[in-house]
Amino acid sequence: MTTWTIQDVSRQSGLPEPTLRYYEDVGLLGPIARDDRSGHRRYADRDLDDAQVLACLRAMGVGIDDMRTYQANRARGRAAAGEQRDLMVRHAARVEQQIATLTVHLDYLRTKAELWDARDRADRADEQAARAALEAILPRLEESIR
Template sequence: MTIQDASRRSGLSEPTLRYYEDVGLVGPIARDDSSGHRRYDDRDLDSLQVLACLRAMGVGIEDMRTYQANRALGSAAAAEQRDLLLRHATRIEKEIQTLHVHLDYLGAKAALWDARDRGDAAGEAEARARVDEIVPSLQAVIR
């Protein structure tokens, strides 16, 4: 398949496909004898789809490289593969916790402004108290 086909099917841009080949994450990709254009096969596409998923989860190039190398090793690298994925799962869990704090803060601040808009002094005081409860958690995730 052409680079355009591989891009469409993997969800990765053409420059990203070229870059991933340049840095050794995939390939070398076969070339058409007459034109020299890249020709991707199903195995290449499988690798690209794995890389697209890892990229979407915020996995960096070095860990992608390790992941790809471990895929080639199969069972012999299973423990390392597991540890790599769990390390990223832990990172994502922390990001989710941080986003929950952000969401709580935004909701509390919106409730405060809603109470002000309605002229509800008691609601405003309640919302202010909620904001004050959240601020230490917000400051902790900012650091």
């Protein structure tokens, strides 16, 4: 059986070592075996696989509680497929909302840059066009920051 050090798992999963320790502490990983002589963690292949799954979930912004649910459902296999789907759909909706919010912020920033560019060039027509575009964006911006 292959075992991995915490450094190996960190490198392969992309999770920092403190995060791996934390995930073990909160029950998302492990329990992780220890070397009898040194007491250092020795991760099994399954632990590495779990760490890689958790790294993906973390990168998607999935919180600890949903990670815990995902891991528990993963262990249940096909019997939990519907719950896994629902968890992913809920998270996808949250990400879609974040994208919509960021799109409004991006529109505002680009339009504001156009306004300042027009002022820099002393182009009154472009400045007025940028002001009008900002007026159209402001209600969406205000909604996004509530």
